[in-house]
Amino acid sequence: AIEEIKEKMKTVKHKILVLSGKGGVGKSTFSAHLAHGLAEDENTQVALLDIDICGPSIPKIMGLEGEQVHQSGSGWSPVYVEDNLGVMSVGFLLSSPDDAVIWRGPKKNGMIKQFLRDVDWGEVDYLIVDTPPGTSDEHLSVVQYLTAARIDGAVLITTPQEVSLQDVRKEINFCYKVKLPIIGVVENMSGFICPNCKKESQIFPPTTGGAAAMCQDMNVPLLGRVPLDPHIGSRSCLHGHYSCHSLFKEKPETGRRAARWLSVHKGIQEFCNLHQSKEENLMSS
Amino acid sequence: SMFITEPGNLAGVQHIILVLSGKGGVGKSTISAELALALRHTGKKVGILDVDLCGPSIPRMLRAQGKAVHQCDSGWVPVFVDQEQSISLMSVGFLLQKPDDALVWRGPKKNALIKQFVSDVAWGQLDYLVVDTPPGTSDEHMATVEALRPYRPLGALVVTTPQAVSVGDVRRELTFCRKTGLQVMGVVENMSGFTCPHCAECTSVFSRGGGEELARHAGVPFLGSVPLDPELARSLEEGRDFMREFPKSPAFPVLTSIAQKILDATPTQPS
Ligand SMILES: Nc1ncnc2c1ncn2[C@@H]1O[C@H](COP(=O)(O)OP(=O)(O)OP(=O)(O)O)[C@@H](O)[C@H]1O
Ligand SMILES: Nc1ncnc2c1ncn2[C@@H]1O[C@H](COP(=O)(O)OP(=O)(O)OP(=O)(O)O)[C@@H](O)[C@H]1O
Ligand SMILES: [Mg+2]
Ligand SMILES: [Mg+2]
Ligand SMILES: [Zn+2]
Numbered sequence: 001a002i003e004e005i006k007e008k009m010k011t012v013k014h015k016i017l018v019l020s021g022k023g024g025v026g027k028s029t030f031s032a033h034l035a036h037g038l039a040e041d042e043n044t045q046v047a048l049l050d051i052d053i054c055g056p057s058i059p060k061i062m063g064l065e066g067e068q069v070h071q072s073g074s075g076w077s078p079v080y081v082e083d084n085l086g087v088m089s090v091g092f093l094l095s096s097p098d099d100a101v102i103w104r105g106p107k108k109n110g111m112i113k114q115f116l117r118d119v120d121w122g123e124v125d126y127l128i129v130d131t132p133p134g135t136s137d138e139h140l141s142v143v144q145y146l147t148a149a150r151i152d153g154a155v156l157i158t159t160p161q162e163v164s165l166q167d168v169r170k171e172i173n174f175c176y177k178v179k180l181p182i183i184g185v186v187e188n189m190s191g192f193i194c195p196n197c198k199k200e201s202q203i204f205p206p207t208t209g210g211a212a213a214m215c216q217d218m219n220v221p222l223l224g225r226v227p228l229d230p231h232i233g234s235r236s237c238l239h240g241h242y243s244c245h246s247l248f249k250e251k252p253e254t255g256r257r258a259a260r261w262l263s264v265h266k267g268i269q270e271f272c273n274l275h276q277s278k279e280e281n282l283m284s285s
Numbered sequence: 286s287m288f289i290t291e292p293g294n295l296a297g298v299q300h301i302i303l304v305l306s307g308k309g310g311v312g313k314s315t316i317s318a319e320l321a322l323a324l325r326h327t328g329k330k331v332g333i334l335d336v337d338l339c340g341p342s343i344p345r346m347l348r349a350q351g352k353a354v355h356q357c358d359s360g361w362v363p364v365f366v367d368q369e370q371s372i373s374l375m376s377v378g379f380l381l382q383k384p385d386d387a388l389v390w391r392g393p394k395k396n397a398l399i400k401q402f403v404s405d406v407a408w409g410q411l412d413y414l415v416v417d418t419p420p421g422t423s424d425e426h427m428a429t430v431e432a433l434r435p436y437r438p439l440g441a442l443v444v445t446t447p448q449a450v451s452v453g454d455v456r457r458e459l460t461f462c463r464k465t466g467l468q469v470m471g472v473v474e475n476m477s478g479f480t481c482p483h484c485a486e487c488t489s490v491f492s493r494g495g496g497e498e499l500a501r502h503a504g505v506p507f508l509g510s511v512p513l514d515p516e517l518a519r520s521l522e523e524g525r526d527f528m529r530e531f532p533k534s535p536a537f538p539v540l541t542s543i544a545q546k547i548l549d550a551t552p553t554q555p556s
Contacts, residue, residue: 021339021340021387022309022310022340023308023309023310023311023340023419023420023421024308024309024310024311024420024446025309025310052421054307054421054422054423054457055307055308055309055420055421055422055454055457057453057454060453102422102427102461102464103423104392104423104424104427105391105392105393105424106392108423132309132420132421132423133309133310133339133340133419133420133421134339134340134419134420134421135339135387135388135389136339136390136391136392136395136423136424137391137392137423137424140389140391159310161518161521161522162345162522163314163342163345163346163521163522164310166340166342166345166384166385167339167340167342169384169385170339170340170385170386170387170388171387172385173385173386173387174387174389177387177389178389192479192488192490194481194483194484194486194488195486195488196481196484196486196488197481197483197484197486199481199483199484201479201481201482201483201515202515203479203490203513203515203518204515204518205515205518205519205522207519207522207523208522228490230488230489230490233448233490233491233492
C-alpha cells in the first residue's frame with residue numbers, strides 16, 4: 001500500500017499534519033482556518049483530510065454536515081467547499097451524526113489507508129491532515145503510509161496551560177521518534193479580550209510561560225498565538241453564522257483578528273517552500 | 286454483603302464512575318479531579334484510575350507527578366495524593382521513565398495495560414473509584430468498559446462543553462454508552478460562560494446551554510453548568526485543592542452541587 005500511496009501522492013506538493021497531544025485545543029479549528037486561508041489564493045489547490053475517525057468534526061466546522069462522498073471512476077471524490085478546496089472525512093460516510101464510529105485500531109488504519117490511496121484529489125498544492133488527539137494508531141498509520149511520499153512536517157497546536165504543554169512535549173518527542181519534521185507550534189486560546197470593556201483576561205493562564213517558554217526550551221519554532229474568540233467558540237450549525245472563510249474577508253474588525261491567523265499561515269507556507277527547494281536541490285544534485 | 290462475591294482488587298470498591306466525553310479537552314480530567322476532592326471532603330475514600338495513556342493529566346492536577354507506584358502481592362499499590370491517604374491514584378504517568386516520553390503504542394498494547402490497570406491495582410476499601418478517560422471513543426474506552434463491566438454498580442458521567450461541535454461528539458458518546466449498556470448518571474456542562482473580572486460582563490465564549498439540551502434530548506439527568514473560571518484553571522495547574530481553597534470562586538458552588546447529586550444517587554455503606 002505504501003507504494004500505491006506514494007504514487008497517488010505524486011500530484012500532492014505539500015503535506016502538513018496538524019497534531020496535538022491534548023484534546024480540544026483547536027486542531028480541527030486550526031486545520032479548517034489554514035485550509036481556508038491558503039485557499040484564499042484561487043490559484044492554490046487545497047485538500048483537507050480529517051483522519052479523526054471516532055470524532056470527526058471537520059464536516060460541521062466546514063459547514064458540510066450531511067454531505068455524501070461520491071464514488072467516481074478514479075476513486076472517492078472529495079466534497080468541495082470552493083473550487084480549490086476539497087474535503088474528506090469519515091463524517092461523510094456516516095448515516096447519522098449520532099453514529100459513533102466505535103472502531104478498533106486495525107479498522108481505523110484500513111480507513112486511513114483508503115483515504116490516502118483512494119481519494120481522487122487531483123493536482124494539489126497543500127494537503128492538510130487533521131488528526132485526533134494523542135499519539136495513537138491513527139498517527140502511526142498516517143506517518144507510516146506517508147513517509148515514502150514525504151511529509152513536509154507537523155504543526156503542533158497547544159493552549160497556554162502547562163496541562164496542555166506537557167502533552168505537547170510528548171508530541172514533540174513522538175515527532176522525533178517517527179522522524180517527522182516539526183514546522184512549529186501554535187498557541188491557541190491565548191488570552192481573551194472582553195467584548196464589553198476590551199480588557200484582556202487569561203482564562204487559561206500560562207503558568208509556566210506558555211508555548212513561548214516551551215518552544216525555547218525544546219528548541220522548536222513558535223509560529224504564533226491566536227486568542228480566544230467568541231465568534232469561533234460559539235459557532236453552532238443552528239444559529240451561528242461564523243465561518244472561517246468570512247474571517248479572511250474584508251471588515252476592519254475581523255481584519256485585525258484575521259491577521260494573527262494569517263501570519264501563522266505565512267510561516268507554514270515559508271517552511272513548505274523551503275522544504276520544497278531543499279528537495280529539489282537533493283534531486284538535482 | 287454483595288461485594289464479597291466479587292473477585293479481585295475491585296472487591297472493596299462500592300461505586301465506579303466513568304468520566305467520559307466524545308470530545309477532547311472539555312474538562313474530563315478537571316471534573317474527575319474536583320469530584321474526587323469534593324467527595325473526599327465529605328469523608329469518602331476515593332480512588333482515581335487514569336486510563337489516559339497518551340496524555341495523563343491527573344498526576345499534575347493533584348500534584349502527584351514524579352511519585353512512584355510500588356508492587357505488592359496483589360499488584361500495584363496506588364499513589365496516595367494527600368497526607369490523610371483519602372485519595373489514591375493510578376496513572377501511566379507513574380510508569381514512564383521521563384515525564385515527556387510519549388507512549389507510542391497501538392491499540393492491542395494499550396488494551397493490555399488497561400486490563401492490568403483494572404485488575405492489578407490494590408485499591409483496598411473505596412467508596413468511589415473515579416475513572417478518567419482519554420478523549421474520543423477508541424480502543425482505550427472499549428477496553429475500559431469491557432474490563433469494568435463485571436463490576437457493579439458502574440455509571441458514566443458525561444462531560445461536554447456547550448458548543449455544537451462538541452455536543453455532536455458527545456451525542457456519539459451517548460450512543461456509545463447505550464450500545465455498551467453503560468448507565469449514564471448525568472451530563473455536566475463545562476466552560477459555560479466567562480464573567481469578566483474587570484466589568485462583570487458574562488460572555489458565552491463557547492456558547493451556552495448545549496449540555497442541558499443534550500441531557501433532555503437523551504432523557505438523562507443534567508447535573509449542572511460549570512463556568513469558565515481562571516482560578517479553577519490556575520488551581521489545577523498548581524495541583525491545589527480547589528474544593529478547599531477557593532470557596533468563593535465562580536465554579537465552586539456548582540462543583541459542590543454536582544458532587545452532592547452524585548452522593549445522593551449512589552448510597553454507600555460505611556466501610
Ligand atoms: N481561538 C478560539 N477561540 C474560541 N474558541 C475556539 C478557538 N479555537 C477553538 N475553539 C473552540 O474550541 C473547541 C475545540 O476546538 P477543536 O474542535 O478545533 O479542537 P480539537 O483539538 O480538534 O479537538 P479534538 O481533540 O476533540 O479533535 C471548538 O468548539 C472550537 O470552536
Ligand atoms: N471550568 C473551567 N474553567 C477554566 N479552565 C478550565 C475549566 N475546565 C477545564 N479547564 C482547563 O481546560 C483544560 C482542559 O481541561 P481537561 O484537561 O480537564 O480536559 P480533558 O477533557 O480531560 O482533556 P483531554 O481530552 O485532553 O483529556 C485544562 O487546562 C483545564 O485546566
Ligand atoms: Mg478535532
Ligand atoms: Mg483528560
Ligand atoms: Zn469586561
